Amino acid sequence: MTANVKTRILFHSRRLNIYLVRYPQGHKIVPHVDMVSAGRLFKLNCVLVKPKAGGEFICEKNIFNLFGRLILFRPDLYQHRVSRIEQGRRWLLSVAFNTRGAPA
Numbered sequence: 001m002t003a004n005v006k007t008r009i010l011f012h013s014r015r016l017n018i019y020l021v022r023y024p025q026g027h028k029i030v031p032h033v034d035m036v037s038a039g040r041l042f043k044l045n046c047v048l049v050k051p052k053a054g055g056e057f058i059c060e061k062n063i064f065n066l067f068g069r070l071i072l073f074r075p076d077l078y079q080h081r082v083s084r085i086e087q088g089r090r091w092l093l094s095v096a097f098n099t100r101g102a103p104a
Contacts, residue, residue: 015039015100021092023055028084034075039100041076046093054086 005027011018023029034041045057047069056068059080063072073080075096082090 015098017094017096019092019094019096021094023051023082023085023090023092025051025085025088027082027090028054029080029082031079031081033077033079036076036098036100039098041074042097042099043073043075044095044097045071045073046095047071047090048093049089049091051085051088051090053088054084055088055090056083057081058083 005024006022008020009017010020034043042063047057050068057071057080059065059071059073060078061073063074065071065073
């Protein structure tokens with residue numbers, strides 16, 4: 001794979017992060033769980049551009065998944081991955097919210 005993932009941070013704070021990410025052809029994300037030091041992590045992913053082949057998001061459990069385009073899940077609890085992008089690119093708008101420090 002010659003091209004790298006390109007990530008642009010649109011917003012960053014202690015509890016809320018918003019990223020625009022471009023995944024190139026040939027890229028894949030191996031199964032993993034996101035680690036957090038405190039709180040609960042929620043992630044809302046909006047797939048802006050789907051690749052022509054491959055690049056499917058796979059998660060053990062989603063809170064909801066609307067047509068594979070709008071996905072809300074707990075990356076700190078459930079293993080997730082993206083299959084290899086066989087053709088095209090994948091553009092993702094990702095919003096991560098951590099409840100760390102939020103009142104009970």
